[in-house]
Amino acid sequence: MAVENYDIVIVGAGPVGLCLSTCLSRWGYKIKHIDNRSEPTPTGRADGIQPRSLDLLRNMGLKRKIMEYEPAKVYEVAFWDPAAKGIHRTGTWASCPKFIDARYPFTTLLHQGLIERVFIEDVEKNGTQVQRPWTITGFKNDGNDSTYPIEVNLAHVDGTLSETVRAKYLFSGEGARSFVRDQLGVNMIYKDPIANVWGVMDGVVRTNFPDIKMKCTIHSDAGSIMIIPRENNMVRLYIQVATSTDKDWNPRKSATAEDVQLKAQEILKPYTISWDRVEWYSVYPIGQGIAERYTLDERVFMGGDACHTHSPKAGQGMNTAFLDAVNFAWKIHHVENGWAPRSLLSTYESERKLIAENLLSFDAKYAKLFSARIPSAGEVAGASSNESEENEFVKTFKASCEFTSGYGVAYNPNEINWGPEHPAQHPLILQYEKGTSQRTGRILTPATVTRVVDANVVHLEQEIPLNGSYRIFIFGGEPSKTSTALRDLASHMSAPASFFSAFLFKDLSTADRYHEHHNPHTSFLSLALVFNSPRSKIYIDEQLPETFARYADHIYADDVWDQRVPDAKAAAHAKMGLDEVKGGIVVVRPDGYVGVVVKLEEGKGTCEALNKYFEVVTGKKLGGEKASL
Amino acid sequence: MAVENYDIVIVGAGPVGLCLSTCLSRWGYKIKHIDNRSEPTPTGRADGIQPRSLDLLRNMGLKRKIMEYEPAKVYEVAFWDPAAKGIHRTGTWASCPKFIDARYPFTTLLHQGLIERVFIEDVEKNGTQVQRPWTITGFKNDGNDSTYPIEVNLAHVDGTLSETVRAKYLFSGEGARSFVRDQLGVNMIYKDPIANVWGVMDGVVRTNFPDIKMKCTIHSDAGSIMIIPRENNMVRLYIQVATSTDKDWNPRKSATAEDVQLKAQEILKPYTISWDRVEWYSVYPIGQGIAERYTLDERVFMGGDACHTHSPKAGQGMNTAFLDAVNFAWKIHHVENGWAPRSLLSTYESERKLIAENLLSFDAKYAKLFSARIPSAGEVAGASSNESEENEFVKTFKASCEFTSGYGVAYNPNEINWGPEHPAQHPLILQYEKGTSQRTGRILTPATVTRVVDANVVHLEQEIPLNGSYRIFIFGGEPSKTSTALRDLASHMSAPASFFSAFLFKDLSTADRYHEHHNPHTSFLSLALVFNSPRSKIYIDEQLPETFARYADHIYADDVWDQRVPDAKAAAHAKMGLDEVKGGIVVVRPDGYVGVVVKLEEGKGTCEALNKYFEVVTGKKLGGEKASL
Structure with missing residues (x-):
């Protein structure tokens, strides 16, 4: 066969x-x-x-x-500590605080x-x-x-x-x-020699504990517990059953559901808790290992x-x-x-x-933070505001929030994440804090804009779906100031060996791509253009080179006010740290991480810089002269 | 049988x-x-x-x-008028402009x-x-x-x-x-003697008409057409096939799909349009009738x-x-x-x-507005901003927007919509613009608040679902200032013949309503409480009378900044036009329309006023002394 x-x-x-x-x-x-x-x-x-x-x-x-x-949504985390009689809440803080620019500042359970x-x-x-x-x-x-x-x-x-x-x-x-x-x-390499046995229980409870719908870490003299709200009115409890620092440590140590319930009842005193039903219960050992x-x-x-x-x-x-x-x-x-x-x-x-590796280091730190040390009320109060002085604990918390929310994921410079050592060198490539706020290896900052063709108010970072294409966000500044730069860019992109033309569909002239919005020219790239202009003043066919006009469904007006940059006229440009008049180009990898940022200028430089970056990315010789038009 | x-x-x-x-x-x-x-x-x-x-x-x-x-979403409407060569856009305006406080300022198609x-x-x-x-x-x-x-x-x-x-x-x-x-x-009474025959066609088109994804009204020398974007890349066209003002008026006049397509092609010149497929086509006569x-x-x-x-x-x-x-x-x-x-x-x-009746009057006016008169560019530019001077046309447009968005629906005073002539009279009942911005017979103003138990940021007006219950929104002002008023209200609500106690579940003592969030006491009412306080400072069980604490899932902190009331400390209170310190009570009908607004005061007055209103609503004798506690 x-x-x-x-x-x-x-x-x-x-x-x-x-x-x-x-x-x-x-x-x-x-x-x-x-x-x-x-x-x-x-x-x-x-x-x-x-x-x-x-x-x-x-x-x-x-x-x-x-x-x-x-699902349940966790916006805040509450901390409970031992008190004279049982436990008391020492504070709460945001699980994804405001200093993180997140569309969905909560954990979904x-x-x-x-x-x-x-x-x-x-x-x-x-x-x-x-x-x-x-x-x-x-x-x-x-x-x-x-x-x-x-x-x-x-x-x-x-x-x-x-x-x-x-x-x-x-x-x-x-x-x-x-x-x-x-x-x-x-x-598997075990980073932290400490291993733990965890008991975890999902169920529907009755309790007068006031934070049962919040994520809580509770320390009491009877032990520690973590509470996580769930869908369908459920609650998850995590209880540490054993740790390798215990004198009688046994990685096979177990505990019954009843053991865990009794322990939870002890820890939560003076509050009461009982179970209407238990949906799932498990005990498992965990070590911090990495392949x-x-x-x-x-x-x-x-x-x-x-x-x-x-x-x-x-x-x-x-x-x-x-x-x-x-x-x-x-x-x-x-x-x-x-x-x-x-x-x-x-x-x-x-x-x-x-x-x-970052996750494991964080996990070790986090475990220590919560298991070993009880934050004081003062620290907690400072943690979710931007103002107060920051001690080591608050700093750790902030760094952790960014990491745990997923926005702290930062890939190092390499062939696809441009950096000063990258083989592609060009004067128009912009560095972090030198002409752009975008960092390579980090996700694009979210921004709200208005789609020109249908006036829909949309989330720019979501406009190109996960379609496997690199995303070229052309921030076009003020159209009256950048029209030559855009024309030049389009013109140089038409050179047969440009980052754009080198990947054109072979069947471009025969296949019918009329209804194709994301990839009319090539599956390698999706383009989007954003202009510092009121929507009604953008005339796609009249103002833009044909190549860009073809992305009509991905052309946006940067005309939505944003609380994070209240004084900006063009908030999306401002959030990207780009010049609101002259614009700039942000190249985003197919998975949403910034690859390189390039200045938008008249002449061939912008296209050259992009060619150089994509030459390294694709391993192809790119560039050369533009086609005679 | x-x-x-x-x-x-x-x-x-x-x-x-x-x-x-x-x-x-x-x-x-x-x-x-x-x-x-x-x-x-x-x-x-x-x-x-x-x-x-x-x-x-x-x-x-x-x-x-x-x-x-x-679905497609329509945020703006575009107007096209006859031009030297074919048609040109004279302007666009918001279909649900900013002066309407809408959560979803668009039409869903x-x-x-x-x-x-x-x-x-x-x-x-x-x-x-x-x-x-x-x-x-x-x-x-x-x-x-x-x-x-x-x-x-x-x-x-x-x-x-x-x-x-x-x-x-x-x-x-x-x-x-x-x-x-x-x-x-x-x-059926026919309000307007003019009847029309409409042709309507859904399909997928190819066109270089730039506003094909907008709602458009197009007047050309070849006739008029309305364009509406649809789901699945479709477009709907409405074409008036005949009207009773035609000399050869025949209500059975018809037109084929090809007729309509040819006419559309004529009207859209100099732009081109063709159909990949037609999903639906129909011709039907419509008169403005009311039973x-x-x-x-x-x-x-x-x-x-x-x-x-x-x-x-x-x-x-x-x-x-x-x-x-x-x-x-x-x-x-x-x-x-x-x-x-x-x-x-x-x-x-x-x-x-x-x-x-309002709809029919509006429809007649709307038809006249669009069929008979071509708005000039100046009018259109003024229509979606708040500033410019308003001519009759712009005024009509604004009034229409509120009506067409559904927010202009206003029920007259009657037994359930309190008004000055209502049988329930009490000094604590608040009138529109005298202590509240809420109008009886209109829907509750939307407001964003933080739910206390889980710190979720939520839309207050959506928190009580369409469950058939009256919704009692208690805006509690500053908890330290209103604690007596709230205790008094709860205490008077406990009187056997209060608007609350008269409708208690019969089985309150035996049935298990632990997990009931919207109707723990009665299906007649759902309660929600909103406080001018940071979320973390609200201690439900400690601060609130037991009756209100039972609605823990419907207790909110009014701590979310709102662009519409930028200076308010408690934006939801401010949007309701209620005192941010002393609060007030908004009673909302099961379908979301405001029934009555009452001051929150110490003593028996607040409960009395509510009893009087609900006495008329329910046809039951309510009130009397509170139970001895």
Whole structure:
């Protein structure tokens, strides 16, 4: 029997596997996706969607479906400490404070199974089925087939059926106990020698504890507990059952649901709590581990819990998984389309492993912060306002908020994130705080603008969906001042070897792309233009070069007032730190992170600078003379 | 065979019938719902959801499902007039300008079938099935059964099956050709002698007309056309095919799709337009008619198009239908629960017929405005800003915007909408512009607040869902200043015959209402409390009387800055026109319209005033001494 070939075999249908499968299914890849459970997660497990992840889910068109389940939203965290009689609240603070410019300044709480369901529906709509309960039994990158170098052996969990397939890539989203990782011989490094056993319980409670609908960390003389509100009137409790610093430490130590309930009742005194029902209860040991490598051969990759494990306290697991998946997905997509050299794949590990390391350091600090030290009321009061002097604790808190909200994710300079050492050097490239507030390796600042064609008030950062394309945001300043610069840019982009023309659809003249809004010219790029002008004064066809006018659905007026830059005439320009008259160009990677920022000037310089950046990104010789018009 | 009894028979499953069925199904009524079509609307027909209707749909928990279909949103309207060569845009203006305080300042465009589907799913979830294709063949209010006085005869449209049922109420949502209306002998009055034949076409087009994604009214020497963007990249065109002022007027005049397309091409010159596909095309005559009565016996009622027909230009049909349905639903609910005298039912006709009359007057004016007179550029520029001097045309436009957005709906004073002539007179009742900005018979001003228990930033006006209850919004001012007033109010509310205690659940001591947030004490009322205080300074159990503390999920901090009242410390109080320190109470009808506004004062006065108002509303003797505590 002929062996079936796939673009990728994905093992595991948890958050990382499903998010990856969703992207690649939409982009037309042939996927073998297996999971060793017979059903999606029925209850419990991960549940926290951080603000930045919600941006991402919206960018994938999945946010509304998540919100249909009416998740709980955490805007603030409350701290309770021992008091003369039981416990008292020492303060509350924002979980995503105002100094972070977030569209959704809250954590969304919903059980993993419902989130998985949203992804599964999308994956199925795009032709991929998760095959269950199947498991991986072996694999090798034998290179017997240069296009499909990996052989993968799969089997039904009951051993009755098996299948061998070949694939271009294999991805393990298997979770902490990864067969693929074991087979590769990749070690987990345990950063912090302290391991913990956690008890976690979801249920519907009755209590007179006033903050039961808030995220709370409660310290009492009877122990500590973390409370997290859930959908459907539920509450999750986390209780540390044992820690490796205990004298009688035993990583297999367990506790019954009743033990945990009794302990919670002790901790919450003088308040009372009882359970109408318990939906899920689990006890599990957690160590702060990180995989030494995410891939050995850039064919077999891992992501999610297979690469990093940590405490559930900060609710980061699923979020890190999503970002692993998206980071990986677009890079595979670009390599397979010939838009990037294979070397791009090495940035998956270098970018995501750094974030996982940050996460683990943070997790260790966070655990110490909450377990070992009780913040005083004074510190807490200062934490959510911008004014008060900052002690070490408040500073740590602030830094943590940015990190836990997902906005602190910062990728280092490399070939796709421009930096002073980048091979692309051009006088028009703008650096952070020198002509722009945008930082490469960070997500684009959100901004509200008015779409010209339909006068809809929209979120600029969401206007180009996660379609695998680089996003070129052309901030056009005042149209009367920049018309020559724009004409020059369009003209130089028409040179056959420009970053734009080099990737044009081959069938441009024959295929019918009339109704294509995001990618009329090339799937490599999506363009958007923003002008410092009232909407009604922008005449697309009259004012813009034809190339830009073709993006009519992505042309915006920067005419919406913003509280963060109250004096700006063009708030989006101002938030990007760009000149409101002269504008500038922000190149954003397909996953939403800024790649490079370039000045918009008359002449060939702007296009040259972009050519230089994309030359490094794509590994292609770009530039040269413009076509004679 | 025993005749089956129903609470209500609803004929017609268009917007009015479905919206009514949704409310009553949720509230537990036994419904026979029939429609003479074998399927829900497959394409075309009504499509415009006005801003106020979107509020209502959200209040019903249906907005998200509507938005899942990705409707088009109209923020602005563009006007095109004859020019030297073809047409030119003379201006654009907001369809719901900033002077209207709307959460959703846009019109939502989605075809009626998809909107119906959202309602049908909800109705079915609550146990009602629309029986198709069935029709009504006869009915009489014979009073043979005092509980179910109406006999209704129903039959399958093919005549093979028939059924006779008895009901408390019969509601015709049959549309313009209403069998029920004919049988009752109720005449349609034609306000404006001018009738029109309209051609309407939904399709996907290709065009270089720049405003194809805006709502446009285009006048050219070749005729007039109205453009409305739709979901799925579609566009709707309305073309007047004939009018009764034509010399050769024939109400049966028709036009083919090709006729309309050719005419559109003529009108749009110098721009081009062609069709990729036509989804729906229809030609129909419309007159501006209104039914003389909406009911004769307060048992058989009509609503929606059965009561009022008008041109499609302003997109009001479906919106008026929704509001008819909701107005009717809660009144039936209150009468059937003994919370209101039967006389309440008379306000359905008096309130809704007034609105239909306003709609028809508006429609006539609107038609004249757009068909007969071409606004000059100067007028248009002034229309969407607040500043410029206002001529008659701009004034009319502004008044129309408020009306078309749905916020201009104003019910006259009657027993439920307090006014100076209302039987309930008390010195603490506040009048419009004398202590409050809230107007009885108008909807509550929107306001953003922070929910105390979970720190969620929420839309106050949406916090109590359309649950059939009166909504008592207690604006508590500064807690330190109003604690006595609140204690006094709670104490007087505990008197057995207060507006609150008179409607307590009978089973209050035995039933388990722990998880009931909206109606812990009575289904007649839902309470919400808003305090001029930072969220973290509100201690519900410590500061509030037990009765109010029970509404913990409906207690809010008025601590969110609002651009409309930038200097207010407590923006929600300020927007209600209430004293920020002393507060006040706004009583809102179950359908969201303000009933009465009362001062919050120490002593018995506040409760007295509320008792007096609700005495008239409920037809019960209320008041008397408070219980000894």
